[in-house]
Amino acid sequence: MTEITKSKIENSELSTKELIAHFREKCKICGHHRIMHDENGKCEGVMNKPCNSGCDLFSSE
Ligand SMILES: [Zn+2]
Ligand SMILES: [Zn+2]
Structure with a gap:
């Protein structure tokens, strides 16, 4: 983590x-x-395995 990111989190x-x-x-x-999931909500899968669900919008449980 960069110092900038760290300070952003600390200030949030x-x-x-x-x-x-x-x-x-x-x-x-x-x-x-x-x-x-990426910034648009599309699932990129875990490690080297792509997401098989075709999820393109994160939806919390
Ligand atoms: Zn997924
Ligand atoms: Zn998903």
Whole structure:
């Protein structure tokens, strides 16, 4: 993590814990965590495995 990113997080209202909890939310459509989805909500899959659900919009459980 760069110092800039770190200071942005420290200056935001979110704690690191809340941020992590946010990104660990599971997707209702494909079951992957939010972190696996890109900025548009499309799931990019885990590791080298593409997402087979064709999920293109993250939806929290
Ligand atoms: Zn997925
Ligand atoms: Zn998904």
